[in-house]
Amino acid sequence: MALLVIVGFSATLTNVDKNGPTFSPYDEWVYYDYITKVPTEGFVRQGETIGEAGLEAMACNGDTFGPRGEPCTGPTGTYDTPSVYPQQGLTTADLYTPAYFAPTWAVAKVIQFVTGVSLLTAARAVGSLWLVAGLIMLYLLCREFKLSKRLTLGLGLGVIGLVSTHYAFSYISTDAPSLVAGATVAFLGARFVKSGRFGGWLVAASVIGTLLKVTNIFAVGLVVIMLVIYAIVRRRAPVNDSIPRSRTMIKWALIAAVSSAVAQGIWLLIRRATRVGDGPDQGLSGNVTPHGLAANVFVFFFPRDGISGVSPIPTLLTAPFIVLVMVGIFGWFISTRGWTLNRAWAIATAVAFTVFAPLLALSMQVVLGTGAPVSPRYGQPLAPMSVVAVGMLVRNNLSEWLILAYGAGLSVLALFCQIG
Numbered sequence: 001m002a003l004l005v006i007v008g009f010s011a012t013l014t015n016v017d018k019n020g021p022t023f024s025p026y027d028e029w030v031y032y033d034y035i036t037k038v039p040t041e042g043f044v045r046q047g048e049t050i051g052e053a054g055l056e057a058m059a060c061n062g063d064t065f066g067p068r069g070e071p072c073t074g075p076t077g078t079y080d081t082p083s084v085y086p087q088q089g090l091t092t093a094d095l096y097t098p099a100y101f102a103p104t105w106a107v108a109k110v111i112q113f114v115t116g117v118s119l120l121t122a123a124r125a126v127g128s129l130w131l132v133a134g135l136i137m138l139y140l141l142c143r144e145f146k147l148s149k150r151l152t153l154g155l156g157l158g159v160i161g162l163v164s165t166h167y168a169f170s171y172i173s174t175d176a177p178s179l180v181a182g183a184t185v186a187f188l189g190a191r192f193v194k195s196g197r198f199g200g201w202l203v204a205a206s207v208i209g210t211l212l213k214v215t216n217i218f219a220v221g222l223v224v225i226m227l228v229i230y231a232i233v234r235r236r237a238p239v240n241d242s243i244p245r246s247r248t249m250i251k252w253a254l255i256a257a258v259s260s261a262v263a264q265g266i267w268l269l270i271r272r273a274t275r276v277g278d279g280p281d282q283g284l285s286g287n288v289t290p291h292g293l294a295a296n297v298f299v300f301f302f303p304r305d306g307i308s309g310v311s312p313i314p315t316l317l318t319a320p321f322i323v324l325v326m327v328g329i330f331g332w333f334i335s336t337r338g339w340t341l342n343r344a345w346a347i348a349t350a351v352a353f354t355v356f357a358p359l360l361a362l363s364m365q366v367v368l369g370t371g372a373p374v375s376p377r378y379g380q381p382l383a384p385m386s387v388v389a390v391g392m393l394v395r396n397n398l399s400e401w402l403i404l405a406y407g408a409g410l411s412v413l414a415l416f417c418q419i420g
Contacts, residue, residue: 161410
């Protein structure tokens with residue numbers, strides 16, 4: 001675990017230093033604006049314009065597409081025409097609670113005070129802490145499934161080296177909490193189903209994870225499906241003092257699911273009550289079609305959308321990891337025999353990766369009234385169980401050493417190469 005933490009921490013901070021002031025193409029501009037407003041507003045409102053700090057940063061440093069908006073006149077210039085900026089200068093971060101942004105701002109201010117770096121750099125550096133927390137919980141989750149330390153290390157190093165990890169943790173990104181949220185919910189689900197304890201902790205983690213980012217509810221959904229399947233399997237099984245009864249599993253599964261949904265519902269009510277205008281026109285149009293739903297079945301198997309700013313070499317080198325994930329998920333589903341706990345996990349993982357994206361597309365059609373693309377990064381809360389799925393198929397020492405070597409190579413790539 002210690003090596004994973006050291007490598008993850010070092011890789012993230014190294015990439016933060018390499019990134020420069022240019023924004024990530026994944027909405028970092030509006031996330032930075034959110035962080036600058038935490039001490040004065042608490043959270044951003046729907047229809048709110050980007051603040052002057054964000055406008056200056058976009059005008060002078062820009063994102064993947066270059067500087068945009070008003071001419072850059074430096075830190076002392078005036079930036080007061082939001083309408084000429086992307087998205088009409090309106091925030092799109094109002095969908096998010098302050099659960100991620102507030103602690104990120106607080107820790108960033110400490111880093112800024114100690115090091116003297118800019119708020120943007122300090123907030124990005126906080127991503128290293130989110131990654132370390134996620135790696136620790138991922139390690140504990142893998143050990144819960146009795147994966148060897150060598151295999152767990154190799155898989156963890158592989159995660160560190162992914163392009164998706166680079167963008168989630170070395171920039172300001174709401175994807176940063178997804179690894180720790182997904183791994184924690186899965187870990188507590190595994191402990192609960194074996195012992196009957198930790199039900200309350202499972203509910204708490206589910207609610208907090210959902211408030212950090214709504215798509216983290218996918219991890220909750222995976223665990224809920226596992227609990228329901230295993231409860232059905234064990235409904236006629238003899239009583240075991242350590243394994244909870246079927247009705248107990250169903251009860252806690254429902255509590256976790258309903259509590260998470262209610263928490264997000266309350267936030268949406270707050271968002272509606274505090275809105276100051278309409279959100280920006282993001283060019284979404286059209287309706288969900290059967291073909292579109294079918295295309296979404298495999299979208300969560302690909303960690304990140306393709307963008308022009310990524311070097312083709314890291315993309316090619318990390319492609320085998322995607323293959324490992326696909327083989328792991330479907331292989332675990334097909335190879336597991338009997339109606340055991342592992343079978344319940346395998347089914348739940350396969351269902352989550354193939355069904356949740358189409359369901360999200362349908363949900364956005366209902367809520368937004370129009371079709372919207374489902375990004376592969378929305379599936380990041382499911383990533384911990386994809387790692388477990390790969391590990392559950394490994395049967396010999398040679399495979400473990402090969403995965404360790406591959407993971408070590410990817411982590412070295414993350415440490416010493418410019419990814420984005």
